[in-house]
Amino acid sequence: MPQSGLVFTPDGKTATLQMTNVPIIDQPRWPAMDAESTPAFMDFKLVLKAGAEAVKYEDPARQYRFEGFKASAQMEATFRVPSIDFTFKTDPLETSSADFAVMGDEVNGKYYEAAKA
């Protein structure tokens, strides 16, 4: 995605991810194996704000480490399914919430041991 689509505040604690005309599929019967899909598009703005609680998820056997903070996440979006003339617009960003969100830094694979050193 374009670099301009992801913006951080100077303190790095708030991230805004914003994209338009993202090609998606509308698949109401998912996850049925034969669920039909219809081309659709979405515009969205997602804002993540880091909280004060630090988290660290690490598994040396699988060579990954995530260090960051629990966060809040809010989103506003518009969805369009042109073939059935359907659109859906969410209420403003401030009215949404997410059950789980974290933001931070990850290293894995070949970078795992090097970052530890």
Added chain:
Amino acid sequence: MSRDHGFDRRRWLTIGVSSAVAASLPGALLRGEAGPQDCAAPIPQNHAPSNGGPCPYPIPWLDKNGNHNQSPMPNVELSSIYHFKGKLARCNGFHGMGTDNKGNRLAWGTPTTDYSYMAGEYWAARQAHQAIFAHT
């Protein structure tokens, strides 16, 4: 499908795991089209070494189907790319309300409403690549 299905039964999925475009594209472009899939391993010419393609490497134990690898939660691999270092955020379980083009008020969001970004360096084709990815 028809619009008779409630919005809570809809599942909005991206085509592919990520929408990825090189970060060097003009800043004014915000279209979320999937990136060019020209990262398949090239066939070496003149006996040159084969180093694979520049596509990001998936998480070996998660992503063999290329999508829906794992919901974000504590103590799991949150990345969708192996051999990655950089900024990452994951979130899911959105709740909210909205309005369709018929004026119907509908709830949106499910436990699988999963969004993420990854911004940093990944290793493929025996060299480092800088990129930003979003998963919607």
